[in-house]
Amino acid sequence: MELEVLKYEIEQGVATVYLNRPPHNPLNWQSFKELSMLMDQLDRDSRVRAVIITGSGDRSFAAGADIKEMMNLTEMEILQNNEISRGAFEKMERLSKPIIAAVNGLALGGGAELALACDLIICSERTKFGFPEINLGIIPGGGGTQRFQRLVGQKAAKEILYFGEIFSGERAYELGFVNKVVPADHLVAEAKEWAVKLAGKSSMAMKMMKKAVNAGANTDLDTALDIEMACFGNTFASSDRKEGMQAFVEKRKAIFK
Structure with a gap:
């Protein structure tokens, strides 16, 4: 461009x-x-x-x-x-x-x-x-x-x-x-x-974090918590979540993809 x-x-x-x-x-x-x-x-x-x-x-x-x-x-x-x-x-x-x-x-x-x-x-x-x-x-x-x-x-x-x-x-x-x-x-x-x-953070987790914070700021608390739960679920289903938790257990730095 x-x-x-x-x-x-x-x-x-x-x-x-x-x-x-x-x-x-x-x-x-x-x-x-x-x-x-x-x-x-x-x-x-x-x-x-x-x-x-x-x-x-x-x-x-x-x-x-x-x-x-x-x-x-x-x-x-x-x-x-x-x-x-x-x-x-x-x-x-x-x-x-x-x-x-x-x-x-x-x-x-x-x-x-x-x-x-x-x-x-x-x-x-x-x-x-x-x-x-x-x-x-x-x-x-x-x-x-x-x-x-x-x-x-x-x-x-x-x-x-x-x-x-x-x-x-x-x-x-x-x-x-x-x-x-x-x-x-x-x-x-x-x-x-x-x-x-x-x-260096998980791109999926960062995307969902930003979405949860921004979308939740402009609505009522119950709706915001629903948004957070959906975003949390998306991160939990990702390969980055598996790598992050495995790295924590193994006491090493996570390598997110």
Whole structure:
């Protein structure tokens, strides 16, 4: 697949995807089209067992949507294009492999929403997050009002969304938005260390774990427990379960297939 605004590499079972419109990597509709297609490709690629998404350069993960591209669109056109970004984010959430956002520099608006669609987020000490859409006379349109409040709680989300102010990586960590804050020069290495560890897990168990957590979060407890039971049953029927338990009994490292 030929890519114009993304690039990626595969090493040690990890696909590292770069948003490639430096220096600030603004997200345009081509970004979302390529992201959507790439998620399909990586899901099918048996070499890939974990994914990292990061920004090219050290100034920005993605400093928001491409406002110059958006500003002259009609209401109908923006809603049609918004289906593209929504579809890309939903494919990320449904991807059978874990995704780590390695957030370098600015992650504003659509950039913050992109990080929200990932399973885990590691950011640098220099990272700045924000949902500044209110200052442009609009609101987040890529899941910011919904995924963010589910993650940090409604009161904290309202404060950040209503004021549209920028906040630090440390504040994001305190809110439970990010998993870890690291020095800027350690960011990609830390993300790759996590991704390689995840790539060593059972791909079937990881797929079922992600499905159980994500699907269960959006329903009532009884239904969520039914989802968990079904996913657990699928893992128990797999060859990886047999290998994992046999390795435990034999006190050796499991080799999952």
